[in-house]
Amino acid sequence: MNRKAFDNDKYLSLQSEKILERINLFDNRLYLEFGGKLFDDNHASRVLPGFLPDIKVQMLAKLKEKVEIVIVINANDIEANKVRGDLGITYDQEVLRLIDAFRSIDLFVGSVVVTHYNQQAATNAFKKRLEKLGLKVYRHYPIEGYPANVPHIISEEGFGKNEYIETQKPLIVVTAPGPGSGKMATCLSQMYHDHKHGIKSGYAKYETFPIWNIPLKHPVNLAYEAATAELDDVNIIDPFHLEAYGEAVVSYNRDADVFPVLKNIFEKIQQESPYQSPTDMGVNMAGYCIVDNEAAIEASNEEIIRRYFHALVQQRLGNYDDSPVQKIEMVMNQANITADDRKIVDIAEKKATATNEPAIAIELDDGRVVTGKTSTLFGASAAALLNAIKALGNIDEDLPLISRSVIEPVQKLKVEMLGNNNPRIHADEMLVMLSVSATTNPVAELALSQLPKLKGCEVHSTIILRREDENIFGKLQMNLTCSPKFRTKKLYHKK
Numbered sequence: 001m002n003r004k005a006f007d008n009d010k011y012l013s014l015q016s017e018k019i020l021e022r023i024n025l026f027d028n029r030l031y032l033e034f035g036g037k038l039f040d041d042n043h044a045s046r047v048l049p050g051f052l053p054d055i056k057v058q059m060l061a062k063l064k065e066k067v068e069i070v071i072v073i074n075a076n077d078i079e080a081n082k083v084r085g086d087l088g089i090t091y092d093q094e095v096l097r098l099i100d101a102f103r104s105i106d107l108f109v110g111s112v113v114v115t116h117y118n119q120q121a122a123t124n125a126f127k128k129r130l131e132k133l134g135l136k137v138y139r140h141y142p143i144e145g146y147p148a149n150v151p152h153i154i155s156e157e158g159f160g161k162n163e164y165i166e167t168q169k170p171l172i173v174v175t176a177p178g179p180g181s182g183k184m185a186t187c188l189s190q191m192y193h194d195h196k197h198g199i200k201s202g203y204a205k206y207e208t209f210p211i212w213n214i215p216l217k218h219p220v221n222l223a224y225e226a227a228t229a230e231l232d233d234v235n236i237i238d239p240f241h242l243e244a245y246g247e248a249v250v251s252y253n254r255d256a257d258v259f260p261v262l263k264n265i266f267e268k269i270q271q272e273s274p275y276q277s278p279t280d281m282g283v284n285m286a287g288y289c290i291v292d293n294e295a296a297i298e299a300s301n302e303e304i305i306r307r308y309f310h311a312l313v314q315q316r317l318g319n320y321d322d323s324p325v326q327k328i329e330m331v332m333n334q335a336n337i338t339a340d341d342r343k344i345v346d347i348a349e350k351k352a353t354a355t356n357e358p359a360i361a362i363e364l365d366d367g368r369v370v371t372g373k374t375s376t377l378f379g380a381s382a383a384a385l386l387n388a389i390k391a392l393g394n395i396d397e398d399l400p401l402i403s404r405s406v407i408e409p410v411q412k413l414k415v416e417m418l419g420n421n422n423p424r425i426h427a428d429e430m431l432v433m434l435s436v437s438a439t440t441n442p443v444a445e446l447a448l449s450q451l452p453k454l455k456g457c458e459v460h461s462t463i464i465l466r467r468e469d470e471n472i473f474g475k476l477q478m479n480l481t482c483s484p485k486f487r488t489k490k491l492y493h494k495k
Contacts, residue, residue: 005299012058069107092177221250462482
């Protein structure tokens, strides 16, 4: 299960060279749109085993003397309190988290740009908050007809209305808390304003997926479609590249839609465009660093199925309509896989049927599968984690690691003092108790030391988990899926 599919060192070298090469095409000012995640790119690390989640940040750190960060957020996302599903925080909170993260590695954050600005109340409050923290905030406005009405976009009534972002470094990295924030429009607006200031700046895009130089229906690219199923993104053969060079390479619909705008801007302000296709404007070198194609295929197929279960859960929670589920089902057909290929689902369901209680199955790195069921003492998450670390530490499965004298007072506290109906110990509570027990119990200490070995293990729950348990599996970097059902038939379920 630990086959390496990706060469990070090669990627770091090739990617840095490509970006520096692109800066030199222009007057030492390049707006580099970063698609996807700069930090914690766990999707990439799952579909390309060996890919380090923070490798892109490492690359920027190598170039930090040349780098300035601009963070873009859509005002409509602020108003809607849009949440990052993987972190459970709103987009405005994610902006603050990103600023802290960049500063922690000595990368300069120059400003924040609010796009689609229209005097929204929550956006104005957030702008004031950022300015009190000493950050520059710029406003970009909705442009009627974007991206189709190119003459209007490239005018004083289009990009000309936007506030001009003052920058200091040659490489301006434009990133955002999530998709649809307006990163490309921000870059193009800056090129327009730079031209008015006599600066010949450039634009390039750095996005890991889809990977342009592997097949359109390669599982790595299909996994990207599954990951963005709730959006309108569709992988396509780049029509502009095919026409210009006669070469079939992979892009996606939003880049193809907006490319005429980019090309027209270059032609209008610089007389000619250095790019003939969306693929030309990209700088992604990930495809050159895949060292085990079969390992990438296997990992990507697993990710597609995980995304399918995620979509089913979101549908059950009322966050998705039917279309994301249907889209991923189409992706699974193209990859020739089914939900039944996730073997631990059947194991978990059989455990739940046998015990008539919710259950969890965990597949360890060596292929062994352990399960946990709901009991009077523990919830299924806590039980499964305990059983997993016992197995990893070769500890007798019947040996209690946490004394009842520790468990029972906590259960009493939960019910009698904190008003909980459920006295069972959850995963987060169990880990705290285990840590306390480890101070006096060497076997508990041995079990606790096994936790890092759970990274990358597959987990399936027969019910939708409470947020706290879900977060524990996430912090342990385990790959969790859930069946789309709740423990009870009540209408309200605390997530």
